[in-house]
Structure formats: C-alpha cells, structure tokens
Amino acid sequence: MSVRVDIGHRLGDFAIEARFESAGRLTALFGPSGSGKTTLINMIAGLIRPDKGRIEVEGRALVDTDAGIFVPKHRRRIGMVFQDARLFPHMSVASNLRYGRWFTPAKERYADMDAVVDLLGIGPLLNRRPVKLSGGEKQRVAIGRALLASPRLLLMDEPLASLDEARKAEILPYIERLRDETKIPIVYVSHSVAEVARLASDVVMLAQGKVVAGGPTEVVMQRLDLLPTEERGEGGAVLDTKVLRHDETFGMTVLVSAAGEIRVPRLAMKTGAPVRVRIRARDVMIAAEKPTGLSALNILPGTIVAIRPGEGPAVEVDIDCNGATVLARITEQSRQALELRLGGKVFAVVKTVSFDRANTGAGLPLEVDG
Amino acid sequence: MTWLLDLTPDEWNAVRLSIKVATVAMLASLPPGIAIALLLARGQFWGKTLLNGVVHLPLILPPVVTGYLLLLTFGKRGPAGAFLAEHFGIVFSFRWTGAALACGVMGFPLMVRAIRLSIEAVDRKMEAAAGTLGANPLWVFATITLPLILPGLIAGAILAFAKAMGEFGATITFVSNIPNETQTLPSAIYTFTQVPGGDEGALRLTLISVVISMAALVASEVLARRVGRRMDIE
Numbered sequence: 104m105s106v107r108v109d110i111g112h113r114l115g116d117f118a119i120e121a122r123f124e125s126a127g128r129l130t131a132l133f134g135p136s137g138s139g140k141t142t143l144i145n146m147i148a149g150l151i152r153p154d155k156g157r158i159e160v161e162g163r164a165l166v167d168t169d170a171g172i173f174v175p176k177h178r179r180r181i182g183m184v185f186q187d188a189r190l191f192p193h194m195s196v197a198s199n200l201r202y203g204r205w206f207t208p209a210k211e212r213y214a215d216m217d218a219v220v221d222l223l224g225i226g227p228l229l230n231r232r233p234v235k236l237s238g239g240e241k242q243r244v245a246i247g248r249a250l251l252a253s254p255r256l257l258l259m260d261e262p263l264a265s266l267d268e269a270r271k272a273e274i275l276p277y278i279e280r281l282r283d284e285t286k287i288p289i290v291y292v293s294h295s296v297a298e299v300a301r302l303a304s305d306v307v308m309l310a311q312g313k314v315v316a317g318g319p320t321e322v323v324m325q326r327l328d329l330l331p332t333e334e335r336g337e338g339g340a341v342l343d344t345k346v347l348r349h350d351e352t353f354g355m356t357v358l359v360s361a362a363g364e365i366r367v368p369r370l371a372m373k374t375g376a377p378v379r380v381r382i383r384a385r386d387v388m389i390a391a392e393k394p395t396g397l398s399a400l401n402i403l404p405g406t407i408v409a410i411r412p413g414e415g416p417a418v419e420v421d422i423d424c425n426g427a428t429v430l431a432r433i434t435e436q437s438r439q440a441l442e443l444r445l446g447g448k449v450f451a452v453v454k455t456v457s458f459d460r461a462n463t464g465a466g467l468p469l470e471v472d473g
Numbered sequence: 474m475t476w477l478l479d480l481t482p483d484e485w486n487a488v489r490l491s492i493k494v495a496t497v498a499m500l501a502s503l504p505p506g507i508a509i510a511l512l513l514a515r516g517q518f519w520g521k522t523l524l525n526g527v528v529h530l531p532l533i534l535p536p537v538v539t540g541y542l543l544l545l546t547f548g549k550r551g552p553a554g555a556f557l558a559e560h561f562g563i564v565f566s567f568r569w570t571g572a573a574l575a576c577g578v579m580g581f582p583l584m585v586r587a588i589r590l591s592i593e594a595v596d597r598k599m600e601a602a603a604g605t606l607g608a609n610p611l612w613v614f615a616t617i618t619l620p621l622i623l624p625g626l627i628a629g630a631i632l633a634f635a636k637a638m639g640e641f642g643a644t645i646t647f648v649s650n651i652p653n654e655t656q657t658l659p660s661a662i663y664t665f666t667q668v669p670g671g672d673e674g675a676l677r678l679t680l681i682s683v684v685i686s687m688a689a690l691v692a693s694e695v696l697a698r699r700v701g702r703r704m705d706i707e
Contacts (some may be wrong), residue, residue: 175604183604189598189601191617202603202606203607205607206608
C-alpha cells in the first residue's frame with residue numbers, strides 16, 4: 104500500500120507545492136493551520152482538482168494532469184471523515200452507516216456492519232437521529248460510515264479538532280483500534296503534536312504549502328524547530344515501549360523501552376501490550392551525575408549526541424539512551440553550569456506525573472503485518 | 474346554514490374544476506420548477522439574470538397581459554399551440570388544460586422562489602460527503618439534496634396551488650369563462666356578481682373558496698412540520 108502525491112496548486116495568493124509518499128499504517132499530514140494540509144487531503148479525496156501534478160493510491164493514478172486523468176470522487180473509493188462529521192440529518196444512524204455500502208460493488212465490499220459497529224461501540228445509537236448524538240458519537244458514526252463503504256484508503260481531516268478534551272480521549276482509542284485492527288491505510292490531518300505523536304506511524308510535515316520534513320514519527324517529531332510556534336512546547340521524543348508490569352501499590356505501570364524502564368501512571372493495558380509514550384522536551388531535566396534524593400522516578404542514562412540553540416534562553420539537547428533518543432530543553436545557563444558537551448555522559452530525568460493521558464496511548468503493533 | 478351546501482350542479486362543477494385545474498397546474502410545474510430553481514441557485518452561465526427576469530415576469534405583468542401572451546403563443550394559431558396540437562394532440566385554447574396552463578404560469582415564480590431559497594440553504598458539504606461515499610451526482614441529488622429541500626418544495630407547491638385557486642385575469646383572457654370547461658371558482662363568482670340576484674351564489678362560492686385555501690394552508694403547515702421534525706437541520 105502506498106500514497107504518492109506530487110502536486111502544484113494555486114488558491115489566490117496561496118501556493119502549494121507538495122511532494123511526498125508514504126506506505127505507513129497511519130500517515131499524519133501535520134502542520135499549522137494554513138499550511139495546506141486540508142487542501143492536500145481534499146485533493147486526494149477528489150474534492151479539489153489540483154492545477155498540475157499526480158496523485159497515486161496503491162499504484163492507481165487518481166489524478167495525472169499530464170495524462171488528463173481525473174477520477175471523480177465517487178469512483179475513487181476513498182473514505183473521508185470530516186472535522187464536522189457531516190452525518191445526513193434526514194437519515195437515522197443506521198441509514199447513514201449503510202449509505203456508502205450501497206454504492207460499493209458487491210465483490211469489493213469487505214467491511215462488515217456488525218464488526219464495524221462493534222469496533223466503534225455504536226450499537227446503541229443505530230436507531231437514533233444524528234441531531235440526538237453528542238460530538239464524539241457523531242464522529243464515531245462518521246468513521247463507521249466511511250469504513251462501511253469498504254474504502255481503499257481512509258482520510259481523516261482533523262476529526263478531533265472540534266471536540267473537547269474529554270471527547271477526544273473518548274475517540275482516540277477507537278482510532279488506535281482502527282489503525283491496529285483493520286488493514287486500511289489512513290491519512291490523518293492534524294495540527295496537534297499530541298495526536299500525531301500518539302497515532303501516526305509516519306509524518307509528513309507541512310509549512311506554508313510545502314513539505315518541510317517526512318519520515319517515521321519518532322524521527323520527525325524530534326525536529327522541534329519545525330513545529331508550529333504554538334505547539335513547540337508539546338514537542339519531544341516519541342518512544343515505542345511495552346508494558347512490563349503494573350505496580351498496584353502506587354498505581355503505576357512500568358514500561359520497558361530501549362532507554363530503560365519508564366514509570367507512568369497506571370494504564371489499562373495488558374502486560375506485553377505495546378505503548379507509545381511522548382516525552383515532552385520541556386519535561387526532561389538533565390543531571391550530570393546520577394541524582395540521589397530526587398523525587399523523579401525515571402532516570403535514564405545516555406550520551407549527548409546534539410546540542411542546538413532553541414528559542415529564547417533555551418537550548419535543545421538530544422540524548423541517546425541506548426538507541427532511543429530523548430530530547431531535553433534546558434537553559435543555556437544550565438548547560439554552561441553543567442559543562443554539557445557532545446559525547447558527555449548524562450542522565451535524563453522525567454517525572455512520572457508528566458505522562459498524562461494525552462502522552463500515552465496504544466502503540467503500533469511491533470510486528471507490522473500488511 | 475343548509476343554503477351554504479345547497480349548490481347548483483354548475484356551482485359544483487366550478488368547485489371541482491378549480492381543484493382539478495389547481496392540482497394539475499401545481500403538479501405539472503413541479504419538475505420544471507425544480508430544474509429552474511436548481512439552475513438559478515447553482516448555475517453559473519451567461520443570461521442567468523435574463524432567465525431570472527423571465528421567470529418572474531408573470532408576477533409583475535398585469536395578469537391580462539400574461540393571458541394575452543399565452544393566447545398569442547398557445548392559442549390555436551399560436552406557434553407553440555399549433556405545434557403541440559399537431560404533434561401531441563394537446564389543445565389549450567378554451568379547454569380546462571388552458572386554464573391549468575395559465576394558473577401554472579402565474580404560480581411559477583412563487584414556486585421557483587420557494588424552491589430556490591431552500592436549495593441555497595442546503596449545506597453543499599453534505600453533498601460532498603455523499604460523493605466520497607460513492608454516490609454519483611444523480612444519486613446525490615435524489616438521496617441528499619431532494620430530501621433536504623422537501624420543506625421548501627412543499628411550501629412552493631402549496632403556494633402555487635393557492636395561486637392557481639385564485640387565478641382570474643390570465644385564465645379568463647386566455648380560455649374565457651365557459652361553464653363546465655374553463656369556469657373556475659373566481660370566474661363563477663365574477664359571473665354571479667354580473668347578474669341581478671347573484672349575491673347569494675357569489676357568497677356561497679366565496680366561502681367555499683376560503684375553506685379550500687385554508688385547508689391547503691393547514692395541510693402544508695402540518696406536512697412541513699412533520700418533515701421538519703424528522704430532520705432537525707443541525
């Protein structure tokens with residue numbers, strides 16, 4: 104499975120020149136608002152016709168302006184989940200779900216109604232009208248409706264952006280299940296570091312209509328300098344870990360990563376389950392020697408592999424902890440006081456309580472099949 | 474009160490004819506009404522203002538003028554009238570069908586306005602969403618657009634029906650005032666007022682006219698409310 108995009112488009116004063124390809128399970132198109140990510144996803148869906156270029160999904164050209172190819176949206180078999188759900192108000196939830204299925208050729212229908220209803224937990228909603236649903240429920244139904252059209256590719260355009268934190272937390276696990284339990288590749292538009300770090304296998308980072316970085320999430324997310332200003336504080340390392348054991352006495356879960364053991368607040372996951380954690384650079388302290396008499400529980404030994412100037416008084420330090428990179432944002436004053444330099448042996452210190460719900464989520468299965 | 478329902482056969486005929494003419498006028502103008510409303514609401518083409526003007530002409534012209542223009546075009550020797558009579562056997566002049574045509578034309582601008590407004594209120598994002606689910610433009614229209622404009626469609630149809638029930642000037646100019654053929658309620662009332670002692674008959678038909686129009690209005694309210702409750706546009 105792959106998505107290949109290479110397009111040029113002009114909308115008034117705004118020009119997009121974007122080129123990327125991805126074969127990931129969940130590819131995030133990430134960037135600040137106005138960077139062109141929604142325009143790009145609309146082009147893949149067939150809602151916007153690019154001025155020039157080529158869009159290819161699974162080797163099939165959907166757009167090729169040189170060859171005069173433009174497949175209309177209803178023949179692309181690409182599912183789309185919009186930010187505003189867009190459920191049909193004159194139909195029940197069940198009719199909304201069945202809508203796309205009806206237009207899918209019988210032999211290409213792979214989505215099963217019961218399985219999708221079960222996956223998204225929308226069984227009790229089937230007989231209701233969309234107007235009677237909460238924002239989170241609407242979005243789950245919208246995901247189900249797109250899935251039941253048996254799409255080749257699922258596009259999600261900021262599906263959580265119009266929801267409050269509680270509703271986001273309600274939907275995120277469903278998107279994780281979607282990513283891990285179905286074979287449908289997903290392209291996910293977002294401007295939130297938290298969502299991207301938690302969900303994406305691959306990231307394409309956009310700024311002002313251009314692709315500025317692309318690659319595996321844990322690599323791209325370390326480029327703090329590329330993050331939108333208002334999201335910079337959210338940036339940091341993304342580590343894929345596994346549940347080692349639960350500590351019931353103190354209500355914690357111990358994760359094992361390449362960097363060592365990490366203690367986080369108790370997770371409702373089985374031992375051995377993959378977990379992805381994000382360690383914000385601003386939450387990481389650096390100790391020149393192994394600290395004692397410190398409340399923080401996570402102390403990861405490592406080697407400094409990069410030091411970059413950050414914003415204002417800050418510098419960003421990359422610490423290689425046995426193959427996993429942890430980012431720390433500290434002041435230049437501290438760097439000089441500790442005499443930190445490349446190759447220096449240090450300890451990265453992270454408080455357990457800095458891992459909140461937004462920072463821990465189900466990880467991608469480690470053996471990627473399909 | 475019995476005198477109220479004690480209608481002569483000719484009066485009953487006028488009532489029946491009026492309902493028939495108004496119903497046919499309403500049903501026949503629905504398809505072209507939807508098409509023109511779609512064109513005006515969504516189309517981008519040269520001459521849109523002109524089309525809009527032509528559709529609204531019956532609203533601003535004196536009804537007599539509209540009736541006379543119909544006579545010129547759809548009369549026995551009119552170009553359209555002669556063509557239709559020769560090829561399809563449809564004759565308008567001095568027939569009830571002509572009365573339906575005149576009523577339909579007079580009510581057309583009202584119907585188009587109501588439908589056009591409801592089309593403009595449709596969230597086109599819904600249609601885009603239906604497209605990504607595999608529906609081609611025709612299916613999108615049938616399953617999304619049409620149901621969403623249903624309240625406007627009902628309002629437009631009832632307006633056209635009410636207009637047809639009351640149409641007088643264009644009808645009498647185009648197809649005259651022939652009992653049992655083209656004498657609708659307004660024409661019959663007019664005839665009563667022209668003869669000595671016709672007051673009682675005129676009053677009877679006037680009351681019936683009021684009852685029918687009120688019934689149509691109430692029916693449209695009930696229908697629109699039922700459709701609206703089912704949908705609750707977000």
